[in-house]
Amino acid sequence: MSPTAEPTVVIVPGLRDHVADHWQTRLAERLAEAGRAVRTVPPAEGNRLALHVQVGNLAATLAPLDGPVLLVAHSAGVITTVHWARRHRADVRGALLATPPDFEAPLPDGYPTPAELADNGWTPVPRAPLPFPSLVAASADDPLGAPERIAGLARSWGSRLVELGAVGHLNPASGHGEWPLAEELIQLAAPRCPQRLGVRPPG
Numbered sequence: 343m344s345p346t347a348e349p350t351v352v353i354v355p356g357l358r359d360h361v362a363d364h365w366q367t368r369l370a371e372r373l374a375e376a377g378r379a380v381r382t383v384p385p386a387e388g389n390r391l392a393l394h395v396q397v398g399n400l401a402a403t404l405a406p407l408d409g410p411v412l413l414v415a416h417s418a419g420v421i422t423t424v425h426w427a428r429r430h431r432a433d434v435r436g437a438l439l440a441t442p443p444d445f446e447a448p449l450p451d452g453y454p455t456p457a458e459l460a461d462n463g464w465t466p467v468p469r470a471p472l473p474f475p476s477l478v479a480a481s482a483d484d485p486l487g488a489p490e491r492i493a494g495l496a497r498s499w500g501s502r503l504v505e506l507g508a509v510g511h512l513n514p515a516s517g518h519g520e521w522p523l524a525e526e527l528i529q530l531a532a533p534r535c536p537q538r539l540g541v542r543p544p545g
Contacts, residue, residue: 347409347410348378348379349379349409349410349411349412349435349532350379350380350381350407350409350410350411350412351370351373351378351379351380351381351411351412351414351528352380352381352382352383352400352403352404352407352411352412352413352414353366353369353370353380353381353382353383353414354383354400354413354414354415354416354419354420354422354423355382355383355385355416355417355419356416356417356418356419357390357391357396357417357418358385358417359385360385361513361514363514363519364416364513364514364519365416365512365513365518365519365520365521365524366382366414366416367382368519368520368521369414369521369524369525370382381403381407382403383399383400383403383419384399384403386398386399389462391454391458391459391462392462392463393422393425393462393463393464394463396418396422396425397422397425397426397429397430400422400423400426401426401430404430404432407432409433410433410434410435411432411433411434411435412434412435412436412437412438412528412531412532413434413436413437413438414437414438414440414524414528415437415438415439415440416440416441416512416513417440417441417442417443417486417511417513418443418445418464420439420440420441420442420443420478421442421443421445421464421467423437423439424439424467424468424472424499425463425464425468427468427472427473427474428468428470431473434473434474435474435475435532436474436475436476436477436528436531436532436533437472437474437475437476437477437531438476438477438479438524438527438528438531439476439477439478439479439496439499439501440478440479440512440524440527441479441480441481441484441486441487441492441506441509441511441512442478442480442487442492442495443484443486443487443511444486444487444488444491444492444495445459445464445465445467446465446466446467446491447487447488447491449486450485450486453486467495469495469498469499470498470499471498471499471500472499472500472501475502475531475532475533476499476500476501476502476531477501477502477503477504477527477530477531478492478495478496478499478501478502478503478504479504479506479512479527480492480493480496480503480504480505480506481506481507481508481509481510481511481512482505482506482507482508482509483508483509483510484509484510484511484512485510485511486511489505502530502531504527504530506523
């Protein structure tokens with residue numbers, strides 16, 4: 343594959359089901375409408391909380407792709423991505439890692455407990471530098487991760503840190519459906535990628 347080939351954008355959701363109003367869903371739709379190659383990791387079958395299931399699902403999505411990819415991960419999808427990177431390789435030109443949760447601290451009620459996350463393989467969260475360029479987009483008021491903790495993860499992964507301000511967990515519950523900034527941040531996350539996404543922000 344030529345180094346100038348246009349990468350496939352691979353969307354890595356968190357632990358949720360398909361959500362039509364989520365910015366990742368809308369981004370994938372806009373990319374497809376613009377003629378870009380895009381794949382979304384589907385919701386896992388079986389024990390969705392098991393890390394090996396999530397990592398296997400991402401690996402299975404990447405396996406048939408021929409050529410470079412750009413990863414766009416959100417929430418638990420970020421943690422899936424960094425665990426995947428310890429065990430697998432692909433021609434990843436860059437990764438946008440949006441609002442990763444802090445799985446090593448207690449989460450709000452209704453989310454998995456630290457013991458459940460540990461039992462399912464999520465912790466300890468890998469801290470080795472990622473083998474590809476990456477950008478962590480962090481929220482100042484994310485209920486799933488204190489800013490200083492997320493900044494520490496970004497430093498460990500060798501990721502560029504972009505502070506988004508008070509955007510909650512960057513999901514529909516925090517008032518975020520469309521997120522046009524995603525396209526710009528994907529480009530920043532892949533500095534050596536020569537191609538533009540070719541998608542105009544909505545509006």
